[in-house]
Amino acid sequence: MSILSAIPVVGAIIERGLGIIDQLVEDKDQAAKLKAEFQLQAMQADYSAINAEIQAQAQIVAAEAQGQSWLQRNWRPVLMLVIVAIVANNYIIYPYLELFGVKATPLELPERMWSLMQIGVGGYVVGRSAEKVAEVFKK
Structure with a gap:
């Protein structure tokens, strides 16, 4: 329903x-x-x-x-970059450090942060696509 x-x-x-x-x-x-x-x-x-x-x-x-403030305009992209850095650490950097015997700790990424990243990346992709479609319709 x-x-x-x-x-x-x-x-x-x-x-x-x-x-x-x-x-x-x-x-x-x-x-x-x-x-x-x-x-x-x-x-x-x-x-x-x-x-x-x-x-x-x-x-x-x-x-x-x-907004007037740099932080106000960019806090969402900064948050996405932090989450991407955690993912890169856990799936790229950490495995290679462990492979070479370097003591490293993976960073915890709660399920809700993972979902937030998926929404953020998906929203960015959809937003950019909508901008391109809007440009085509304006012509």
């Missing part, structure tokens, strides 16, 4: 609503139409909420990019 149904409370409410339609409407075709309309309304509400959140996040990133 929708992302809203992935939230246990909201999903339960939607399922109850669909169950109530089944109980109150005897005509199966009419019940199916009402259930489809109910699900459509839930998905539209879900889409509106997600779209509003994405727009708010985009405004925050745009405001940061136009």
Whole structure:
């Protein structure tokens, strides 16, 4: 169904609503139409909420990019570089140091930081692609 149904409370409410339609409407075709309309309304509400959140996040990133401070403009790329440095240490530098007998310690990279890096890199790739597509449409 929708992302809203992935939230246990909201999903339960939607399922109850669909169950109530089944109980109150005897005509199966009419019940199916009402259930489809109910699900459509839930998905539209879900889409509106997600779209509003994405727009708010985009405004925050745009405001940061136009900020006066170097740190304000660059903290996200710096964070990505730190995470990439940890990954490079753990998968490139550390194995070679161990191979040559140098005592080294791998750096811990929590799962959430790994996910953050994937989102950051993915967002950068998507953002650059969108910029290129926008340039094509402007012409």
